[in-house]
Amino acid sequence: MKSYITRYNHKKIEERWLSYWEEKGFPHAGVNPSKEPYTISMPPPNVTDILHLGHALNITIQDIYIRWKRIQGYEALWVPGIDHASIATQVVVEKQLPEGKTKEDIGREKFLEMLWNWVGEKKSYILGQLKRLGCSADFRRTKFTLDPDLSIAVREAFVRLYEKGLIYRGDYVVNWCPRCQTALSNEEVEYEEKNGKLYYIRYRIPDTGYRMPDTGCRMPDYLVVATTRPETMLGDTALAVHPDDKRYKEYIGTYVILPLMNRQIPIIADFLVDPKFGTGVVKVTPAHDANDFEIGNKNGLEKIIIMDKRGKINENGGKYAGLSREEAREAIVEDLKKEGLLEKVKPYKHSIGHCYRCHIAIEPYLSRQWFVKMRDLAKPAIDAVEKGEIKFYPKRWKNVYLAWMKNIRDWCISRQLWWGHPMPVWYCQNEKCPTFGGIPSPRDKMQNGVIVAAEKPEKCPYCGGDNLVQDPDVLDTWFSAWLWPFSTLDWPKKTPEFNYFYPTDLLVTGPEIIFFWVARMIMAGYFFTGSHPFRNVYIHGTVRDRIGRKMSKSLGNGIDPLDIIEQYGTDALRFSILAVAGEGQDPRIEERTFELGRNFCNKLWNAKRLLEMLKEEHKEAHCEPDLADKWISSRLSGVIRDVERALQRYRLHEAVMCMYDFFWHEYCDFYLEIIKKSGHIEIGYYIFENLLRLLHPFMPFITEELYSGESSIMVSGYPKPVKKDREAEEIFGTAIEIITDIRNAKTSFNIPVKEKIPVYIEFENLDIIKSYIIFLAFVSEFIPSRPQKGIRRASHNYEIIIPLVGVIDIEKEKARIEKKISTLKALLQKTKKNLSNKEFMR
Template sequence: MPRMFSIPMSRPNSSSASPGASLPKAYDASSVEDEIYADWEASGAFNPDELPARNQNGDPYCIVMPPPNRTGTLHMGHAAMLAIEDLLIRFHRMRGKRALWIPGTDHAAIATQVKVEQKLIAEGMVNPREELGREAFLERVVDFAEESRTTINRQVRKMGSSCDWSREKYTLDHERNRAVNEMFRMMYEDGIIERGYRIVNWDPQFQTTLSDDEVEYREGKAQFVTFKYDEAFPFPISTTRPETKFGDTAVAVHPDDPRYKPYIGQTFEPVFCGKKITVTVIADAAVDPAFGTGALGVTPAHSMVDADMAVRHGLQTIVVIGKDARMTAEAGERYADLTIPDARRKILAELEDKGLIEKVEEIPQNLPVAQRGGAPVEQIPMEQWFIRVNKPFALRQDTLGKWRKGEEATLKELMRHAVVSGQINIYPDRFTKTYFHWIDHLRDWCISRQIWFGHRIPVWYKGTEMAVSSESPGRGWTQDPDTLDTWFSSGLWTFSTLGWPERTHDLDAFHPTAVLETGYDILFFWVARMVLMTTYALGDVPFHDVYLHGLIRDEEGRKMSKSLGNVLDPLDLIPKYGTDAVRLSLVLGTSPGQDVNLSEDKIKGFRNFTNKLWNISRFILMQIGDPSIERRASSVAERTLADDWILTRLTDVIVSVTAKLEKYELSSAGEELRDFTWGDLADWYLEVAKIEGEKQAVLTRILRSILKLWHPFMPFVTEHVWKTAGFDRSLITAEWPEHLVDPRAKGSMERGTQFERIRLVVTDARRLRAEQGIEAARMAAFSISGALEMLDLLKENEAVLKQLIRASDIRFGQEADPSWASTVSGTVTIALNVAGSIDVKQELQKAKKELKETEGYIKGLERQLANNEFISKAPSHVVEGLEVKRQEAEQKRAALQETVKRLS
């Protein structure tokens, strides 16, 4: 049985007038946040097994945290992820669900190893792996990763993340290694993991293969060279990589290109820079006749596009660039062992000397570079391990409600159907199209890496024998030295964290998970691979929803980087502004899939709102006294119009915010809640409460509700107020607020509508005062005439009305003196006696001066519009703009003339 959840509560001192008196005027987040989090964690609040009985009977709701890389510290993108996921998990926990948020970190194989290698090189080593050896080197990497984990977990806690630390996972721990080995074995037995000789992305700097997703493209310029192999070759070709032409085995042209039809099928043996090559002219519809010369030199060993063409036409593959990014012996004796830049310069000089270059153009080019390290990536064929995404295999279980056990499908088909069928929804929806586009162009996934840190490939060799096993088959067997791509283990994250391959209680209870929340930039890196792995292994989806947040940029929209000096660090901002302000800045004013421009000013603004909520709470607590005293809810007969209005408005907000959070409209929900809190509650109801008094029961209900509503957004300040007030339990397990007014109770709703009518009169009266320049603190006389029903309503609430509009006197039903300023408000006319409320002489002089300036402005516009030469030459939109300005100025003149007349 779960133990009863509780957090120690500090009851207000009985000698104090109220808990509000114990709250300082300003909220100091830094003095309370660490203690509050420690209380949450110690209480078991984050563990679904420890939650109250109502949660134990609720529906499961699970999120697995996108595991931050163990490469250092968290950035603002991680902070956004944590703010959004904690908001969702707290909301659903309060809704009575059995909520589980699983934390964890990623070993990030290449990223972490590169980080350590760079660190060791900076310390004086030349080649750390060679100098230390595998075991000693891995010890250094493991130590670094463990230090990073400690730092990252501290930062996750600082963000207020209510994740279950008792279930923390690591992509390289023993349980995840067992899951990885089991997945590899299954896929190998099903024939969708194979070893083959194919072209791959190669990082010459760190000597490892890369997946397509680990290659970035850097904008630059390239020389587009049009040339002939030699004097005898019949036509020119174009390329940006002349150094690869030693490996050309064909020249491809479009089958309908009349320039080259006579050559199709012919074989030539030109001598290219001293090396004889053999090329056959082939026809392929993939060739663009308008690009370059329309003739493409095909290099199957150094271009994936050319490699595909080589498969279609049965072409030979010749490797002319090696793993060290130098030319091989296949490039000829004069070029062998040259670096790529040196070879390119030498080739161009030789072609120029022989008169073989027709032209050289500079064109923009996206240079492929390694995501980690930034070295230019080479495409080279080699023997590696691949997952075959287009190969049919027999399913191990019924899958996605479409395939039966034993039927055949491809991984691509599983990935597509999971989304097409609506079993996975992507927010925002526009990324669904992007997802399908990526799947349609997905190549077989190279999963082997030539690095030491990571999951070792569970394959063993003994002579020509090979065995797939997590343990050595016996003496004489040697394990494959390569490790698996990080995304292989990360792809298992939703179910390996729940105990797979064992059929655990957590796996049965919490899978599929509810939502995968992450940045849109790793939709393909991770999200799609999770769909691939889960549909294959479990026959089900990994999650029901995918929520993609945007990238966090600086206030000018630039990517944050150390070189620009525009990086905002969550750990620097939290002590200055509080965690709640940082969280709000990452949620409010944002949309899923849209980049966020963030500045300290924005965070400062939300710090101000945090203080506003604090002061609202402080005021209410001072009015209600001890909240622990049970109070009878006010009956309709005892409530004022303002009471019914605020309770009806709050009910509307509860219903709306709840619906929006369920639909992931997080910013809209927070903005609506902010408008209610600052506007309806603080600016209106609390002002009325000061006048009417005796509202302890209503204020208590309001405070409890708004603290609950704000808690998922702002957990620390709300918990601190709740705790200080002495309310029951803790907000983290409090029940989400329900309707405060029965929507069917027409009486309360109608009375709320009546207050809205009064509020309109107050708003218009205040506007009238402002237009007439009457200071807010100065009392003024009013006259209100019009519909009798409305006048009766206003008379009944005269005391409140007079205070809100600062009226010394209100005459109801009497026509105002013509000299009084007036405005229409609904069914009544409000008149304001400006005499005695303002300095008439001063205001008259000001109005006359402004009228004179306006008349001069109008004359200037009229002169321009009467100038035929100007009108004939000026663009039509300029003339139209001047005419609009003239009309607006004439309206202003008429208003000022009326003001002068009245004041005179």
């Protein structure tokens, strides 16, 4: 390596080492009985993604751990991959269709061909981005969630769950996206607080001559119901009150007339009603509200669907048919006013669910979907975390996980999309088959005679017919994702690689997908493999801008990591982002954040150049280690221990700053200055090379470039600490404190740092450190007697006095200090005045 003689150029270095790693096949892992395995399954970025700083943080953390274990001698496997992202991908490609055309216009086969072509281009781009981030995954093992082998795993998983009675089909109110025209799981709905309205609607009570038992008075003319969604009243099939609400006990069992539709509906009692909401009387729309669906089932109410899948009013909505949800609301409110049935409208702030992909407001919608029963699957996953078999870092996420798992609901897994894993479900089209048209068969009443199989059956098991059609839906993206830790290692086959590398060791992810993905993977691991899928879960923070806002396209505050790499380099990006990312905290980042990493790279580069120059000057000089050599060697050992401890505890910020402080403030500020004079280059080199190996997992490119070994630094072996030299650290540590105190005193009194001055020092081991103080603090002489006046600095084991007479112009310095005091007093008065001004404090 000769490039140290030139200026640091990250672009050339990164290009060279990316080519080298690829050419040499680094890294590649395989079954090796002589080594202990270490495995990470990369959370696959969506194929629609353009990698952002959040990805950069996530990938960097994983890469650190895989490189750390690799350099320690483990057989370290990092499996990369990309997710097919059903909804997101289909939405993106649909937007690329010619104007006025829909996917139905061009047909399923042609549309899927478009999708595969688009995905092929995107996969290559994403893998290229990962490599530029220094990602040392085994790219020969790259997986895509729609790969044939992963599709086999998905179908096998579905069949096993179905055969155990854990997958079922039923009619339920689900979260429906009118834009994507598919069902969504609860975790795919994002809630936003919105300023809306609460409409108070009068439901007329027919005059039946009935009189109230308590008073003998006639029933009132109407009951008032408060709702945020007047358009759904078209599907009301009851009003409900709380059974213990004394205001309405006499109304239970009577009827009202549904406004505008003139349909008679009953008044029922149910404990789900909140008597404090609105008037205490609620409308029940079983086909368009999850709670109302439950009330409807308990009370045998009719379920009237009043919208189509596009969110428009259907034929059940009478004259409002064809209107959008928003248009119907306006028309209905206007008609209620005309008929005197709208009592009042009040402002009301409430939470509205939106599709996590297209951000359109979701519609609670009654439809037939496939579900996974989650409660039985959750039990072993809860036990594993409670017993410590799986650990969360930071620990607080354990409680978040457990709270959600203990209140888990069934998972809607069917999606009305074209892009994704087809449902492994078939239906017989033979009219003579007992299952034709959804007629329940004696064998399988609950599932209406569906045929579930990993491969398409040749014949119907019910009638022997061969006219079978596959369910048109696809599976939720997360159904393939929850199998990821083991499906990427050849499951359901039990290959040597599966047995060697599974279970995996670490999952690194963000907090937003603990429920989407982390919890489901744990459940899947125990159900399908009988084991935890990973041992440790590290939840990193969310990258934010300098004022704490989440980075997003809409705010325009995002930073493209490729722009940062272009300007500062990958190593600078990785080092900087970790330096500001405390354990589990949300790092606040702006462009100048990356100057820290860039400056550190330059410092490393210049240190190597200096070592090379000193090597030429001192040639093969061999010297016995002196105090400074013993101190720096002992300090390196301490840093190795501290970094290892921080990595074991998933405190990467601590590891980064530990290495930064050691290299910058101890090795460079003191030790390099000393060996310029002492010529102890051999030890200086030894410390630098070990520091490079320690830094390599964090900064792979520059450490490869500066490392002097014959092969790649990634297989050079991790540095091992030696026994701590307490005496050397204590004595030379005191020397550093003394030197620092003298330097600071000079600065305080405007004495040039390199101006030699006399000092008085009282310290037990002064004779041992005198030469270092003379050289590094620019001391002219050591005063034997304690001066009466001077600048005094002291610690528990030393005292320093610097006489000022003859060193500084005392009158001039006194004037400077008095001027500074005067300026500060004026500033203090101004601040007090501002603080007492109420207008200023607003």
